[in-house]
Amino acid sequence: MHNEMMEKIVSLCKRRGFIFQGSEIYGGLSGIWDYGPLGVELKKNIKELWWKSVVYQRTDIYGLDSAILMHPRVWKASGHLENFVDEWVDCKGCKKRFKVEEVERERCPECGGELTCSRHFNLMFKTSSPGAVEDEQNLFLRPETAQGIFVNFANILDTFHPKLPFGIAQIGKAFRNEITTRNFTFRTREFEQMEIEYFTKPEDAERWYEYWIKERLDWYIRWGIRKENLRVRTHQKEELAHYAQACADIEYKFPFGWKELEGIANRQDFDLREHSKESEEDLRYFDEKRNISLFPYIIEPSAGVERSLLAFLVDAYHEEEIKGRKRVVLRLHKALAPVKVAILPLLRNRKEVVEMAKRVRDLLLGDFVLRYDDTASIGKLYRRQDEIGTPYCITVDVQSLEDRKVTVRERDTMLQERVSIDQVKEYLQERLKC
Numbered sequence: 113m114h115n116e117m118m119e120k121i122v123s124l125c126k127r128r129g130f131i132f133q134g135s136e137i138y139g140g141l142s143g144i145w146d147y148g149p150l151g152v153e154l155k156k157n158i159k160e161l162w163w164k165s166v167v168y169q170r171t172d173i174y175g176l177d178s179a180i181l182m183h184p185r186v187w188k189a190s191g192h193l194e195n196f197v198d199e200w201v202d203c204k205g206c207k208k209r210f211k212v213e214e215v216e217r218e219r220c221p222e223c224g225g226e227l228t229c230s231r232h233f234n235l236m237f238k239t240s241s242p243g244a245v246e247d248e249q250n251l252f253l254r255p256e257t258a259q260g261i262f263v264n265f266a267n268i269l270d271t272f273h274p275k276l277p278f279g280i281a282q283i284g285k286a287f288r289n290e291i292t293t294r295n296f297t298f299r300t301r302e303f304e305q306m307e308i309e310y311f312t313k314p315e316d317a318e319r320w321y322e323y324w325i326k327e328r329l330d331w332y333i334r335w336g337i338r339k340e341n342l343r344v345r346t347h348q349k350e351e352l353a354h355y356a357q358a359c360a361d362i363e364y365k366f367p368f369g370w371k372e373l374e375g376i377a378n379r380q381d382f383d384l385r386e387h388s389k390e391s392e393e394d395l396r397y398f399d400e401k402r403n404i405s406l407f408p409y410i411i412e413p414s415a416g417v418e419r420s421l422l423a424f425l426v427d428a429y430h431e432e433e434i435k436g437r438k439r440v441v442l443r444l445h446k447a448l449a450p451v452k453v454a455i456l457p458l459l460r461n462r463k464e465v466v467e468m469a470k471r472v473r474d475l476l477l478g479d480f481v482l483r484y485d486d487t488a489s490i491g492k493l494y495r496r497q498d499e500i501g502t503p504y505c506i507t508v509d510v511q512s513l514e515d516r517k518v519t520v521r522e523r524d525t526m527l528q529e530r531v532s533i534d535q536v537k538e539y540l541q542e543r544l545k546c
C-alpha cells in the first residue's frame with residue numbers, strides 16, 4: 113500500500129491502540145485485524161448509532177441476533193453454494209494474486225507481467241461438526257448475516273404480528289474467504305455487518321428502495337462524513353448479485369479510490385421464495401385486507417462495520433499548523449469519539465495537583481469513557497488526545513487548589529474555559545449530548 117495518507121492512518125491506528133494486525137506475534141494472519149481499546153470503543157459507537165437509528169428511533173424494525181452457524185441447506189436455498197464464487201488470476205512474474213475484475217488489459221496491475229488462466233473459488237469458509245448427523249456435518253461460517261433474518265421471518269410474524277412494511281435488523285460477524293485482502297481493513301476475511309431486511313408489498317418495493325438509499329446516505333453525513341466524499345453508484349445489470357433486481361452502493365472516497373461502504377439492494381421475493389421451497393415451510397405473509405398470501409419483496413441496506421470505521425477515521429483525520437507546529441487531530445463526531453474526556457494534571461510532580469486531578473477523574477468515572485494521563489508534559493498530553501479525537505481535555509493546575517475550578521479545552525476550537533468542579537459533570541453531559 114503506497115499511499116501516504118493510508119500509511120499515516122495505519123501508523124496512528126497501531127501507535128495509539130485502535131487496530132493491530134491479527135496474531136501479530138506469530139507474524140500476522142492476512143486479512144485479519146484485532147481492535148484495541150480505542151478501536152473497540154469506536155466500533156461499539158458506530159454499531160450503537162446504527163442500532164439507535166434503525167431500531168430504537170423507529171416503530172417498524174425488529175432487532176435480531178441469529179447464529180453464525182446455520183443449517184447447510186440454507187446456503188443451497190440462498191444460492192451461495194452455487195453462486196458465491198470469485199474468479200482470480202495469478203501473475204507469473206511477481207506471483208501476486210488478483211480478482212479478475214481488478215485486472216485491466218490482461219496484464220498484472222502491479223508489474224505488468226503475464227497472468228495465469230482464471231480459476232473459480234467459493235468464498236464461504238468451510239467448517240465441520242463431527243458429532244452432528246450426516247446432513248449437518250459440513251457447515252459454513254455465514255458469509256452474510258441476512259440469511260439468519262430470512263430463516264427467522266416466520267418467527268417474527270408469529271410472535272410480533274407486524275404489518276407490511278416492516279424490517280428486521282441485525283449486527284453480527286460474517287466470514288469470507290477473500291482471495292485478496294489489500295487496503296488495510298477495507299477487505300478482510302472476518303468482519304461485521306449491519307443489515308436490515310425491509311419487507312414490503314411488491315408494488316411498494318421501488319419506493320422503499322429509493323427511501324433507504326437516501327436514509328442511509330444521510331446517516332453517514334449525520335455522523336460526520338463530508339458530503340463531497342460520498343456518492344451513490346447504481347449497479348449495471350451485469351454486476352447484480354444473483355438475487356437482486358436493483359442495487360446501489362454508497363461509496364466513500366478512500367485514499368485508494370471510490371469504494372463501496374454499503375449496498376442497498378432490491379432482493380425481490382427471491383429469498384423467502386427459495387427458503388419456502390427448500391424448507392417446505394410456508395413463508396408467505398397473509399394480507400388480511402386483501403385476503404391473500406404473498407411473498408413480500410425485500411429491500412436490504414447492508415453496511416460493513418469496519419469499512420464504516422475506516423471511512424470515519426480517514427474523514428476525521430486532519431493535519432494543521434498551530435504556531436509553527438504540526439497538530440494531528442481526529443475530528444470525529446463527539447458521539448463516535450472513543451474517549452470523551454481526558455483528565456490531565458498540569459504539574460505531574462505536584463502531589464496536591466495530582467491528587468485533585470484523580471478526584472476529578474473519580475467524580476466522572478462511570479459517566480464518561482475517560483482517560484487519566486500524567487505521563488508527559490501538557491503539550492504532549494494534548495497532542496495525544498487530539499490524535500485520538502478526544503473532544504474534551506480537563507486540566508487541573510495550582511489555581512484549581514484555590515478556586516476549585518478546572519480548565520476544559522475543546523478539541524476542535526482549542527478554546528479553554530474555567531469550570532467549577534461541582535458543575536463539570538453537567539457541563540460535559542450537556543456538550544456531549546446528541
Ligand code: GAP
Pocket residue numbers: 255256257258288290297298299300301302303305307372373374375412414415416417418419420
Ligand atoms: N447481504 C448482502 C451483502 O452481504 P455485500 O455487498 O456482499 O452484501 C455488504 O456486503 C457490506 O458488507 C459491504 O458493503 C461492506 O461494507 C461489507 N463487506 C463485505 N465484504 C467485506 C469484506 N470482505 N471485508 C469487510 N467488509 C466487507
